[in-house]
Amino acid sequence: MKKSIYVIDDDEIYQRIIKKLVARADVFQQASFYMNARKALHDLNFTNSEMPSVILLDINMPVMDGWQFLKELEKSFPNLYTQTKIFIVSSSIAYSDKEKINEFPMLSGFLSKPLSVEKLREIGEYIK
Amino acid sequence: MAHTIENPTSSNAKRRPLLIGFLAFLLLLLAGFFMLWQRYQILLDDRQSEMSAIIDVAEQNIDQSLKYSYSAALSLALQIDEDGDIENFDEVAPQLVDNNPNIDAIQIVPGGVITKVYPLEENKDALNYNILKDSTRNGEAFKAIERKQMFFAGPLELKQGGLAIVGRLPVFKKNEFWGFVAVLIEFDNLIDQSGLEELAGDQYHFQFSKINPLTKKEEFFLKKDHKLDKSYSEELVLPDGGWKIYIIPVDPQKAFYTLIPVAIMILVISGAIGWIIYNTLKQPAKLQQLVKEQAGELAKSELHFRTIFNQAAIGMARVDSKSGMILEANKKFQDLLGYSEEELKQKDYKVISHPDDLSENTQLMQKLSRDEIREYSLEKRLQRSDGRLIWVRINVSPLWEVGEEVSSHIALVEDISARILVKQKLIDNENRFRSLVENSNEIILIVDDLNNVKYYSPSLAKISKYEEIDFAANGVLYYTHPDDHDLLRLKVEKAYQNPGTPITDIILRVKNAENNWFWVNATLTNMLKVDNVNGFVVNLRDITGKKEAExxxxxxxxxxxxxxxxxxxxxxxxxxxxxxxxxxxxxxxxxxxxxxxxxxxxxxxxxxxxxxxxxxxxxxxxxxxxxxxxNLDIKAEVINVAEFVDQALDVLSLQIKTKDAKIIKDLPVDMQVNFNAAYMESVLLNFLTNALRYSHPQRTPVIELRGYKEEDNWILEIRDNGIGIDLDKHGEKVFGLYKTFSERKDARGVGLFITKNQINAMGGTVKIESKPEVGTSFKVRFK
CATH class of the missing domain: 1.10.287 (Helix Hairpins)
Incomplete structure (x- = not known):
């Protein structure tokens, strides 16, 4: 099965890094990178491609933050979690954000920055 | 002082009346018997006299009889002639005998031979009897011859029979004895004629005796069996015959016997009088005994009194009522005052009394002296020997009776210092509590179960402005905030159920006289059943300040x-x-x-x-x-807002020009606020920069700056017609750190956060109103 990944994060530098890491990990046949959640949502809704196997999602973003993105996504894809593992990726997490995680029980986990090649491969193994 | 009681030998006292009574008895008895004896003697004398009288009469009668006999014999003797013959014997003799009852027979006895006799018949046996030759009888015949007088012989047993007295009259012829003329008197006849039988009656016996001339013995002729007790007899001696007549009482003891009842009476009377005397004498002795006993009792009670006086746990003093000098003082009194009795005895009670108490004491003492009162008690102060004052209660009773002269009185003195101290403390406490209540900032009410306010502390007016309060008229709830009614009902109910337990911390709002609500912390204590309270005690503490602070x-x-x-x-x-x-x-x-x-x-x-x-x-x-x-000590200063706005616009003039933005200012010149200058600069720049940065691409940016007052606070309003922000989505996050809402790369999410913090640090607030595609308005309220 083809493994695909979406990375949504507004940090420009992080984007550069994660692209490199995904390339090096070499577990995902397809990877999409978004600095704007709204754009990602739009692509998911309106492109005919399959749902990605993994979404790495940042929380603190302008215009649409991670939570707003998740809510919108759940509306569009009620069975989202059966095919897509979504991980929250952040450098640290505020108390209020921790509570928020509990509102989305289907999330597959929380990953702390910095990510590494090994971590990405582990995720790749995890999704099979 | 030693008081001994003389105890008299009571036996003497008891014996004396007995002795006297007995002596009296004896004396009376003696006197009585002496009288009785005299009486007895008189009786005996009377009897003797009577007997003498009887004897006298008998003697006279017998003498009479004998005289008659003599005259008869003499009459016959005269008939005898010289020759010794008697011619008319038979004539004379019957005359003599028959006419003379005293004579029973008459004889002519010449030469001692009985020759003639009358009455012959009865006496013929005596004829020719020579009496001189009969030795048994001649003695008396010879005696008559010798005495040449008539002599009565006998009583003799006559030859012819019978007992008779023979009176023989010797007849001499020519001085020669011739013979006798004899007269016979029958003994019975003689006794008859003597009248003894009648005289003696049944009271006396009598006896007739004669000394026998031959035997020389006394012979008795009456055949009566009476002992001749000569001690009771009276005798009559008849010399003519040598007879004796005795008279004897029939009952010689009769006089004695008659006196026996009298004797008994005397005995009884003496006894009675002796007894009476004994008793009479005993009475004083008894009384004396009683007096002595009572004296003993008196001494005893005196001793008791003494003991009580000295040992009493209460101070006692006897005081001269006129001079006020202490006469006696007991141990306790001495201890109370610290003086010895000797020292006290030289003191006037007025000297040891506190001067302030003296006038009352003196008045009472005067009333006592005038007998207007019979006792009084007084609380006063006495000065001890060490100068200390003690409070005492004295009870004074006079020792004189009403109307008597004023003498001394007894004062009972009780140390009540402790009590007075406690009382004073109580009063002090009461005053303290009262002043606490009256000066406290708490309103204290006592309300009975009918809502009558029985007491309110002066703080009521001070705190609530009510001059007085009347729950009965308006009801308690009138004064209580409607939101607190349920609480109050609950607490009142609780107070009813828990008498005596203060229900505390009832926090509610009450209305003052000016119709303003103020907060109180109420405590409610049910003291309905407590005397002198009989109500709910309500403490109301104004906690408005505290509540506000809270x-x-x-x-x-x-x-x-x-x-x-x-x-x-x-x-x-x-x-x-x-x-x-x-x-x-x-x-x-x-x-x-x-x-x-x-x-x-x-x-x-x-x-x-x-x-x-x-x-x-x-x-x-x-x-x-x-x-x-x-930076807490950042300085605030008075800032003219318009000036700072102008400065900021000046800084941003290039951007304003670039954007072709229109600036509208409506800032009063007097808009002065207390703010830090650097902050003010930063705040204005931030707002204006944002307004310019997020301007709407299709519109000419218009930025309005307005200053006005709202409730004494200056408000600065900055309004733009920019892109706006969806507050429904982002809400309060607009002022959050690192919150960005646009896709602009230069937005860091710091500006508004800092601006808000600066305004807050200066005591101001900021509010945002915004609509997407319409514009945003910030309202800064200065302190």
Missing amino acids: MNLVKSYELVMEQNKRLLNFAYIVSHNLRSHSSNMSSILELYDTEESQEEKDSYVKLLNKVSRNLDQSLHDLNEVVSINT
Whole structure:
């Protein structure tokens, strides 16, 4: 099965890094990178491609933050979690954000920055 | 003092009346018997006299008889002639005998031979009997011859029979004895004629005796069997015959016997009188005994009194009522005052009394002296020997009877210092509590179960402005805030159920006289059953100030909590921000290490440089934020807002020109606020920059600046017609740190956060109103 990944994060530098890491990990046949959640949502809704196997999602973003993105996504894809593992990726997490995680029980986990090649491969193994 | 009681030998006292009584008895008895004896003697004398009288009469009668016999014999003798013949014997003799009852027979006895006799018949046996020749009888015949006088012989047993007395008259012829003329008197006849039988009656016996001339023995002729007790007899001696007549009482003891009842009576009377005397004498002895016993009792009670006086646990003093000098004082009294009895005895009670108490004491004493009162008691102070004052209660009773002369009185003295002290303490306490109640800031009410206010403390007017309060008219609830009615009902119910237990901390609002609500902390105590209270005690403490402080505190607490939360969030956000840089760095460095291509490696260095700049920017922002929150002594000064606005517009003039923005100012010249100048600069720049930056691309930006007053506070309103912000979505997040809402790359989410913090630090507030595509308005309220 083809493994695909979406990375949504507004940090420009992080984007550069994660692209490199995904390339090096070499577990995902397809990877999409978004600095704007709204754009990602739009692509998911309106492109005919399959749902990605993994979404790495940042929380603190302008215009649409991670939570707003998740809510919108759940509306569009009620069975989202059966095919897509979504991980929250952040450098640290505020108390209020921790509570928020509990509102989305289907999330597959929380990953702390910095990510590494090994971590990405582990995720790749995890999704099979 | 030793008081001994003389105890008399009671036996003497008892014996004396007995002796006297007995002596009296004896004396009376003696006297009685003496009288009786005299009486007895008189009786005996009387009897003797009677007997003598009887004897006299008998003697006279016998003498008469004998005289008649003599005359008869003489008459016959005269008939005898010289020759010794008697011619007319038969004539004379019957005359003599028959006419003379005393004579029973008459004889002519010449030469001692009985020759003639009359009455012959009865006496013929005597004829020719020669009496001189009969030796048994001749003695008396011879005696008559010798004496030449008539002599009565006998009583003799006559030859012819019978017992008779023979009177023989010797007849001499020519001085020669011729013979006798004899007269016979029958013995019975003689006794008859003597009248003895009649005289003696049944009272006396009599006896007739004669000394026998031959035997010389006394012979008795009456055949009566009576002992002749001569001690009771009276005798009559008849010389003519040598007879003796005895008279003897029939009952010689009769006199004695008749006196026996009298004797008995005397005995009884003496006994009675003796007894009476004994008793009479005993009475004084008894009385004396009684007196002595009572004296003993008196001495005893005196001793008791003495003992009580000396040993009493209460002070006692006897005081001269006129002079006031203490006469006696007991031990307790001495101890009370610390003086010895000798010292006390020289003192006037007035000297040891407190001068302030004297006038009352003196008045009472005068009343006592005038017998207007019979006792009095008084609480007063006495001065001890050491100068200390003690409170005593004295009870004074006079020792004189009403109407008697004033003498002395007894004063009972009780130390009541402790009680007075306690009482004084109580009064002090009462005063203290009263002043506490009256001066306290608490309203204290006593309300009975009918809502009558029985007491209210002066603080009522002070705190509630009510001059008086009447729950009965309006009801308690009238004065209570409607929201607190349920609470009050609940607490009143609780107070009813728990008498005596204060129901505390009833926090409610009550209405004052000016119709303003104020907060009170009420305590309700059910003392309906407690005497002198009989109501609910209500304490109302005005806690409006406290309540306000509390509410402020709550506000502050909320504020602090809010701030704390914010700070916590801030810390996370900051850490997140910093960590994002550090994680980027570490990732870049890792990539750099494993990268072989030099070109790639160079790009990583460039990237690292970028991260470094970002980090620097973050730290700069952070420094600014922290400085606002930590710089507490930042100075505020009076600032003219319009001036600062002009300065800020001046700074931004280039951007305004570029954007072709229109600025509208409506700021009063007198708009002066207390603010830090640098903050004011920063705040204005931030708002104006935002207004310019987020201007609507299709519109000419219009920025309005307006100043006005709202409830004494200056308001600065900055309104733009920019792109606006969806507050429904982002809400209060607009002022959050690192919150960005646009896709602009230069938005860091720091400006508004800092602005809000600066305004808050100066005591102001800021509010946002915004609609997407319409515009945004910030309202700053200055303190």
